[in-house]
Amino acid sequence: MSDKERLVLALAGGVGGAKLANGLAGVLTPEELVIAVNTGDDFEHLGMHISPDLDSVMYRLAGLNDTARGWGVKDESWQFMAALGALGGETWFNLGDRDLATHVERTRRLAAGDALSSVTAALCSALGIAHTVTPMSDEAVRTFVLSGGLRIPFQRYFVEQNCKPVSDGFVFDGSEEAKPAPALATALAAPELAAIVICPSNPFVSIRPILSIPAVSQALARRRVPVVAVSPLIGGAAVKGPAAKMMAEQGLPVSSAGIATAYGDIIDGLVIDSADAGEAATIEAGSVRVLVTETLMQGTEEEERLALSVLEFAAKLRPRGQ
Amino acid sequence: MSDKERLVLALAGGVGGAKLANGLAGVLTPEELVIAVNTGDDFEHLGMHISPDLDSVMYRLAGLNDTARGWGVKDESWQFMAALGALGGETWFNLGDRDLATHVERTRRLAAGDALSSVTAALCSALGIAHTVTPMSDEAVRTFVLSGGLRIPFQRYFVEQNCKPVSDGFVFDGSEEAKPAPALATALAAPELAAIVICPSNPFVSIRPILSIPAVSQALARRRVPVVAVSPLIGGAAVKGPAAKMMAEQGLPVSSAGIATAYGDIIDGLVIDSADAGEAATIEAGSVRVLVTETLMQGTEEEERLALSVLEFAAKLRPRGQ
Numbered sequence: 001m002s003d004k005e006r007l008v009l010a011l012a013g014g015v016g017g018a019k020l021a022n023g024l025a026g027v028l029t030p031e032e033l034v035i036a037v038n039t040g041d042d043f044e045h046l047g048m049h050i051s052p053d054l055d056s057v058m059y060r061l062a063g064l065n066d067t068a069r070g071w072g073v074k075d076e077s078w079q080f081m082a083a084l085g086a087l088g089g090e091t092w093f094n095l096g097d098r099d100l101a102t103h104v105e106r107t108r109r110l111a112a113g114d115a116l117s118s119v120t121a122a123l124c125s126a127l128g129i130a131h132t133v134t135p136m137s138d139e140a141v142r143t144f145v146l147s148g149g150l151r152i153p154f155q156r157y158f159v160e161q162n163c164k165p166v167s168d169g170f171v172f173d174g175s176e177e178a179k180p181a182p183a184l185a186t187a188l189a190a191p192e193l194a195a196i197v198i199c200p201s202n203p204f205v206s207i208r209p210i211l212s213i214p215a216v217s218q219a220l221a222r223r224r225v226p227v228v229a230v231s232p233l234i235g236g237a238a239v240k241g242p243a244a245k246m247m248a249e250q251g252l253p254v255s256s257a258g259i260a261t262a263y264g265d266i267i268d269g270l271v272i273d274s275a276d277a278g279e280a281a282t283i284e285a286g287s288v289r290v291l292v293t294e295t296l297m298q299g300t301e302e303e304e305r306l307a308l309s310v311l312e313f314a315a316k317l318r319p320r321g322q
Numbered sequence: 323m324s325d326k327e328r329l330v331l332a333l334a335g336g337v338g339g340a341k342l343a344n345g346l347a348g349v350l351t352p353e354e355l356v357i358a359v360n361t362g363d364d365f366e367h368l369g370m371h372i373s374p375d376l377d378s379v380m381y382r383l384a385g386l387n388d389t390a391r392g393w394g395v396k397d398e399s400w401q402f403m404a405a406l407g408a409l410g411g412e413t414w415f416n417l418g419d420r421d422l423a424t425h426v427e428r429t430r431r432l433a434a435g436d437a438l439s440s441v442t443a444a445l446c447s448a449l450g451i452a453h454t455v456t457p458m459s460d461e462a463v464r465t466f467v468l469s470g471g472l473r474i475p476f477q478r479y480f481v482e483q484n485c486k487p488v489s490d491g492f493v494f495d496g497s498e499e500a501k502p503a504p505a506l507a508t509a510l511a512a513p514e515l516a517a518i519v520i521c522p523s524n525p526f527v528s529i530r531p532i533l534s535i536p537a538v539s540q541a542l543a544r545r546r547v548p549v550v551a552v553s554p555l556i557g558g559a560a561v562k563g564p565a566a567k568m569m570a571e572q573g574l575p576v577s578s579a580g581i582a583t584a585y586g587d588i589i590d591g592l593v594i595d596s597a598d599a600g601e602a603a604t605i606e607a608g609s610v611r612v613l614v615t616e617t618l619m620q621g622t623e624e625e626e627r628l629a630l631s632v633l634e635f636a637a638k639l640r641p642r643g644q
Binding site: 087107 | 444
C-alpha cells in the first residue's frame, strides 16, 4: 500500500490523547489522518456548550495548549472567573479568559444551527489546523459515572468532585441513538483505512464513549485493519487522570495488562511503556501483540517518535481472525 | 415633609446618567432613592443578554467603573476578545474579560426564569450596592434608529457604525405592551414620592425609551411631584455620546434650550451648566424653571454636589398646573 492510499484513524480523548494525536499529525499528512474525539464529557455550563476533549486536541494541534498546567490555553488569564466569583456565580469549573472565546464561538455557531463537526472544522481552520479533527458524533452522548446508586454527570465527577466517588460503572446517555460524525463514518468505511490507533486515553471515559456508538463498535467488530492501543499507564499509574483509580474500582489489575483486558477483543496490539516490559508476556498470552517502547510524551519530538513507533507496529499487525 | 418620607425617582441611561445616579446614591439613603434605568439598548450578542446602561449604573455605584475609558470595568483585560478574533468570531462589540462575567451570570439567571429586575437586584447585592437599581421594565423594549428608510438596532448604530447614520427618528419596539418593572411602578405610585430626576442622559435614546412605556408617560402626565432634568449638553456639546448630533438631525437647537424643547411638558425644571447661563431666560420663557450650576462630573464629589443642587432645586418647584 503506497503512502498516498494510507489512512489512519485515531480515537482520542483527554490530554494523553491530544499528545499522540499531535504526534500523528506531525508524521502524517492531512489526507492520511482523521482524529475522532470523545464528546461524552461535553456539557452545558453557564449557557455555553463546552467540549473539553475537542479543545484539548485542538489547542495541542494549534500549539496553544498550556504545558505547565496540562490543560487549557497557554498565556491564560482568569479575570472572568474572579469577576464571576464576585457576582456569586458558579466557579467550580475553571474557564480562562482566552478559553472562553472557544466556548462562546462554538455555542454561537451551534445555536445558529451548525453541526458540532462543522463548528469543530471551522474553529480548527481558524487556528490553522490542517488535519481533520472530528467529534465522535454530532449527536449528544453524555457520560455519567455510576456511584453508589447515583448517576453523576461526568464533569461534576471529574472536576467538582475531583474523581473522589467510587465508580461502579459508566453510562453513555444517548449513545444507542447516536451516529458517528460524517468524517468518522467515512474513515471507518474507507478502503484506504490502514490502521486504527487508540490514543493513550482513559479506556472507560475517553474511549468507551466513542465505542458506545453502535456503528463504531460494529465497524470495529468487522474490521479489516489492525487496531492498536497505547496504554495510558506507566508503572501502574496514569500519567494524568483517574484511569488507574477506575481500573481498581472495576476490579481490573492496575497495569498495562489490565488495559489489555479492558479493551478485550477490540485491539490487536498494545503499546506499553518500557517500565512495564515485564507485562508483555502476560498480555501476548491473551493474543494481543505488544510493542514495548517509551510512551511518556513531554513535547513534540516525543509525540512524533511515539506516533512513528505506533504506525510501524500497526503496519506489521493483522486484524484478528485474518 | 420629613426625610423619612422622601422618595426620589431617578431616570438614567448611559455614563452621564450613571454619574448623577451615583451622586444621588451618595446623598440619599437606600430607602429614599429608586434608580430606573433604560434597557432600550439591551441586546442579545454571542448568546448573552447585554444591558449596557444597567451595567454602567451598577459599575459606577459599585466603584468598579473605568474612569479613563469612560465605560466598562476598571482593571479590565481583553484576552477573550483577542482569542475570539483569532477564531474568526464577531468582535465589533468590545467585551472585557471581567465585564463578561456580568453578561454570563445575567444570561444564566434569565435563562433560569428570573425577571431582569430580580437578576439586577441579585447582581447589585453581590456587588454591595444597597440602593435600588431597576430596569425600566422586565419586558423587552428595543431601541432602533431610523435612518434613510433603514431600522438600525441601537448597538449596531452606536458601536458598530459609531453613530454615523443620520437619525430620522427612533422606534422603541415592544414599549406599547411593556409594563414598568415592579420597583419603578411602586415608586411612581408612592405617596412619599417627592421628585423625579431625569439624569444628564441622551433624551432620545436613554430617556425616551423609559417614557415610551405607557404607564410611565401616563404617570408623568398626571404627576403630583416636580420633574427636574439635567441637561447633558455643556456649551452646545454632549459630554459623551451622540446627543448633540441627534438634536441637529431632529431639527432642534443644539443647546440646553433645545433639551428643554425635547422634553417639552414632561419637565418642570432644567439644570443647565454655567457655560450655558445665557440660555436661562429663553428656557424660562417656555415655563420651565432653570437652575444654573456646574454640571460636569469628574468624580464622586462633583456627582454628589450636583445631586444635592438638583434635589434642592426640585424641592422648590411645583409640578405644572399646580
